[in-house]
Amino acid sequence: MQGVVFFLKLYEHEAKTIIATYGVPTPKSEVVTTEAQAREVAVRLALPVVVKAQVLVAGRGKAGGILFAKTPEEAEDAAKKLLGSQIKGLTVEKVLVEEKLPVKRELYFGITVDRLNRCYIAVVSDLGGVDIEEVAQSQPQKIYKQLINPELGFRSFHARRIAKGLGYAGDQMSALADILEKAYKANVDVDAELLEMNPLVETQKGEFVAADARIILDDNALFRHEEYRLKQLQEERDFSPEEFEALKNGLDYVMLEGDIGVVGNGAGLVMATLDMINLYGGKPANFLDLGGGASLQRIEAAFKILLLNPHVKVLFVNILGGITLCDEVARGIIQAQTQFGSSKPLVIRLVGTNEAKGRRILAQADLPVFDSMEEAAKKAVQLAGEMS
Numbered sequence: 001m002q003g004v005v006f007f008l009k010l011y012e013h014e015a016k017t018i019i020a021t022y023g024v025p026t027p028k029s030e031v032v033t034t035e036a037q038a039r040e041v042a043v044r045l046a047l048p049v050v051v052k053a054q055v056l057v058a059g060r061g062k063a064g065g066i067l068f069a070k071t072p073e074e075a076e077d078a079a080k081k082l083l084g085s086q087i088k089g090l091t092v093e094k095v096l097v098e099e100k101l102p103v104k105r106e107l108y109f110g111i112t113v114d115r116l117n118r119c120y121i122a123v124v125s126d127l128g129g130v131d132i133e134e135v136a137q138s139q140p141q142k143i144y145k146q147l148i149n150p151e152l153g154f155r156s157f158h159a160r161r162i163a164k165g166l167g168y169a170g171d172q173m174s175a176l177a178d179i180l181e182k183a184y185k186a187n188v189d190v191d192a193e194l195l196e197m198n199p200l201v202e203t204q205k206g207e208f209v210a211a212d213a214r215i216i217l218d219d220n221a222l223f224r225h226e227e228y229r230l231k232q233l234q235e236e237r238d239f240s241p242e243e244f245e246a247l248k249n250g251l252d253y254v255m256l257e258g259d260i261g262v263v264g265n266g267a268g269l270v271m272a273t274l275d276m277i278n279l280y281g282g283k284p285a286n287f288l289d290l291g292g293g294a295s296l297q298r299i300e301a302a303f304k305i306l307l308l309n310p311h312v313k314v315l316f317v318n319i320l321g322g323i324t325l326c327d328e329v330a331r332g333i334i335q336a337q338t339q340f341g342s343s344k345p346l347v348i349r350l351v352g353t354n355e356a357k358g359r360r361i362l363a364q365a366d367l368p369v370f371d372s373m374e375e376a377a378k379k380a381v382q383l384a385g386e387m388s
Helices: 012-021 035-045 072-082 132-138 156-165 170-189 219-224 226-234 241-249 267-279 296-308 326-340 355-364 373-386
Strands: 029-032 049-053 066-069 095-099 103-114 119-125 143-148 192-203 208-210 214-217 252-255 260-264 286-289 314-321 346-352
Touching (some): 012 170, 066 072, 072 095, 103 132, 103 170, 119 170, 132 143, 156 170, 170 192, 170 208, 219 226, 241 252, 260 267, 267 286, 314 326, 326 346, 326 355
Parallel strands (some): 260 286
Antiparallel strands (some): 029 095, 192 208, 252 286
16 A cells, blocks of 8 residues: 555535536536636626635535625635635635536435445435535435446436436436446546536426536545646645655654654554554554565655654654664654654654664664553553653
């Protein structure tokens, strides 16, 4: 397993660009970064417009991230309000100005992975434009689910069945079914973990348009999508500084809420370390896996990531050397300490290949080493408690 263990979210305008290339109708729109540009787009569209904050979170509408404008002046004012503002903790750096659709009905259509059944699943509702999670809890009868065999795919009869279930017939049923099939193809081609259109609007003319779109890509498949892999590296998006450093260095990292920074080699060992810290009353600040055969550079990168988190009070290094060489880890620890000049307490558990060499190197630097993960975890928790 390589890379940061989270998915790559696409902005609304990026998701719409993808589905539009597959023939899914989307509103006329342009992305802008200034109020003046928003006014110009509103003039060009010559229609009432919607100004939408482009941030990588759901529920923008409730958070005030979607505003309506009947004139170019109102569009400019809306952009002024949104640009630079905070939506669920994220700064708005660009907005999407698009035509306001004459809405007759709002639907929901999404495709995601059903890991229990090892297949895709289509999720549909006639209550679009709201959080689908809330609908699932309050009105589960309004949610329709269709399991999709990945070998057979989402077939025309699946799509027609869904469209008919939503109350459509004739040309409308065929048009909606066609859109659903195209959305599924887009989902598979880009290796999405989630593709949703919410709402998928039926207009007053009886046409269907994806008024909003959301795509989350599986980062394990980014080697097949170079353009998005580069986006991930070139833009920090909604990554924290720690997550972005992990991404650049190919480390598996997840931020948690505790104060003991954890680094280990192997996902199972790191998970066991987190459990051990919790067992003795502590709280881990992160999951960070060096992987096998960790180099000096990866160890330095790991320390930098841990030290970027201001909540970390203690660093806990837990290494079980197999492919990973303990002496290489020891050198990396000392080099990282020298480079970053950290005074934070360091707890080290080091066993395995070249263990004796590693211990000698650390002993010369007056860094004690534990044999037992349990004792090391107890010590880390104790030190963090003393610093509270």
